[in-house]
Amino acid sequence: xxxxxxxxxxxxxxxxxxxxxxxxxxxxxxxxxxxxxxxxxxxxxxxxxxxxxxxxxxxxxxxxxxxxxxxxxxxxxxxxxxxxxxxxxxxxxxxxxxxxxxxxxxxxxxxxxxxxxxxxxxxxxxxxxxxxxxxxxxxxxxxxxxxxxxxxxxxxxxxxxxxxxxxxxxxxxxxxxxxxxxxxxxxxxxxxxxxxxxxxxxxxxxxxxxxxxxxxxxxxxxxxxxxxxxxxxxxxxxxxxxxxxxxxxxxxxxxxxxxxxxxxxxxxxxxxxxxxxxxxxxxxxxxxxxxxxxxxxxxxxxxxxxxxxxxxxxxxxxxxxxxxxxxxxxxxxxxxxxxxxxxxxxxxxxxxxxxxxxxxxxxxxxxxxxxxxxxxxxxxx
Numbered sequence: 527x528x529x530x531x532x533x534x535x536x537x538x539x540x541x542x543x544x545x546x547x548x549x550x551x552x553x554x555x556x557x558x559x560x561x562x563x564x565x566x567x568x569x570x571x572x573x574x575x576x577x578x579x580x581x582x583x584x585x586x587x588x589x590x591x592x593x594x595x596x597x598x599x600x601x602x603x604x605x606x607x608x609x610x611x612x613x614x615x616x617x618x619x620x621x622x623x624x625x626x627x628x629x630x631x632x633x634x635x636x637x638x639x640x641x642x643x644x645x646x647x648x649x650x651x652x653x654x655x656x657x658x659x660x661x662x663x664x665x666x667x668x669x670x671x672x673x674x675x676x677x678x679x680x681x682x683x684x685x686x687x688x689x690x691x692x693x694x695x696x697x698x699x700x701x702x703x704x705x706x707x708x709x710x711x712x713x714x715x716x717x718x719x720x721x722x723x724x725x726x727x728x729x730x731x732x733x734x735x736x737x738x739x740x741x742x743x744x745x746x747x748x749x750x751x752x753x754x755x756x757x758x759x760x761x762x763x764x765x766x767x768x769x770x771x772x773x774x775x776x777x778x779x780x781x782x783x784x785x786x787x788x789x790x791x792x793x794x795x796x797x798x799x800x801x802x803x804x805x806x807x808x809x810x811x812x813x814x815x816x817x818x819x820x821x822x823x824x825x826x827x828x829x830x831x832x833x834x835x836x837x838x839x840x841x842x843x844x845x846x847x848x849x850x851x852x853x854x855x856x857x858x859x860x861x862x863x864x865x866x867x868x869x870x871x872x873x874x875x876x877x878x879x880x881x882x883x884x885x886x887x888x889x890x891x892x893x894x895x896x897x898x899x900x901x902x903x904x905x906x907x
Contacts, residue, residue, distance in 0.1 A: 662891020
């Protein structure tokens, strides 16, 4: 180990001497430079051209028709006819057509007065009157009916201006008690005027507030004139005529013998006969002498100009002139049907066998003057 150390020491000295001994020697130092490619990542904004497609959505309104069953509008009827007479046939109309119906019942004159008071604000669609006088009183408020409605009845049974149409016919008669009057042809006058004879004192009954009675008196004024009509009214009042509220109790009083004669429409008697059989002691007398006491009136109807349901109102009138409705009036209320082809009740005489007066029933609308005359003569309070 010692010898190895000495050898290394001597070698190092030799090398040192060699280096220091050559002063001219140039020592070249070569510096190796290594080129290194450095890649620096630089963010680059790349703009990419993209085609933009504008999608436009066009909204198209699609109307889909869906059949929806509509409930018919309620039909409002002002009726001067009593519920017992027309309630069933109005119910048939409602059931057959599905039309809801509201009916306001009252006397025809009172219903006409209500319509005149309400004017164009009336809720009524139809005025169903007992007589042409009531219809004539409000004719200015009625719409014109289609010709294919009014042509269903005879010309004498509707308004010349098609403002209303007749629905059924009713003849004015004298109802008499069969115990007191056994032979009407010889015991009763031919003309209603002759009942002012004092021999009839205490034997007469009448309904002076009834609208059909008012229409008959209006016909008297047209046929006889004001003075003769006044004389007749005063004569009946002087004979102490029994006063009844309407036709029904007048006929009932004749059957009971409370009165011998009464001035009514023909069909009320037959309702009593149907209910009491032939044992009911009253019958009708159609005055053979004619005159206003035998006038045939109509119950009729019109559509209010102010109605908001004119189609329903016209449908109602068409129904009343249909064969089933006309048959109802003929067989249930014993009135004269007005539509051709519908038979009258066999208990009624043919209209063409009656001595009818020459009265235009469309001119019976002057009810106000008639009521005034009735008051002046004491027939009405």
